[in-house]
Amino acid sequence: xxxxxxxRLLNVIIIIAIVFLIYMIVYPNYKTIQKENKIADMKTNIxxxxxxxxxxxxxxxxxxxxxxxxxxxxxxxxTFPANPFTLLSMTDDEIIDNxxxxxxxxxDDDPDxxxxxxxxxxxxxxxxxxxxxxxxxxxxxxxxxGLDSEGKPLFYVDTGxxxxxxxxxx
Numbered sequence: 001x002x003x004x005x006x007x008r009l010l011n012v013i014i015i016i017a018i019v020f021l022i023y024m025i026v027y028p029n030y031k032t033i034q035k036e037n038k039i040a041d042m043k044t045n046i047x048x049x050x051x052x053x054x055x056x057x058x059x060x061x062x063x064x065x066x067x068x069x070x071x072x073x074x075x076x077x078x079t080f081p082a083n084p085f086t087l088l089s090m091t092d093d094e095i096i097d098n099x100x101x102x103x104x105x106x107x108d109d110d111p112d113x114x115x116x117x118x119x120x121x122x123x124x125x126x127x128x129x130x131x132x133x134x135x136x137x138x139x140x141x142x143x144x145x146g147l148d149s150e151g152k153p154l155f156y157v158d159t160g161x162x163x164x165x166x167x168x169x170x
């Protein structure tokens with residue numbers, strides 16, 4: 001009788017150990033996949049906004065918008081996509097407008113460069129423009145930079161193991 005109880009206890013302990021081992025193997029992978037999905041959703045949002053800017057330009061003789069308010073109606077009938085970190089529809093406050101002073105700032109993907117200084121709420125997107133010196137209403141270049149779960153620019157590592165900021169520009 002005593003042996004049967006001990007065997008059952010050992011079986012329960014073995015089952016708990018197996019479940020715990022499976023959990024320890026699967027959970028970190030699950031968290032990594034979840035993080036990668038949020039980054040992929042951020043990149044999708046950036047591409048959606050880029051398409052809206054290009055649609056705006058198509059309807060305005062090739063001129064790019066000065067700020068995010070101008071291209072809003074070209075984003076799925078004015079409805080912003082969901083912020084992957086809050087799972088709510090993005091608001092106007094989550095699209096941050098910026099004006100570059102440097103004519104090459106729109107393509108600066110250096111981790112210590114101009115675009116690395118952006119900060120904001122997780123899931124926000126920076127819409128930056130470089131305007132013409134002669135005509136301040138003429139946007140020459142634009143760029144989008146997404147902000148990750150820490151409110152810092154999204155990064156990626158290229159095949160040469162060099163770190164870059166994920167920038168989508170004209």
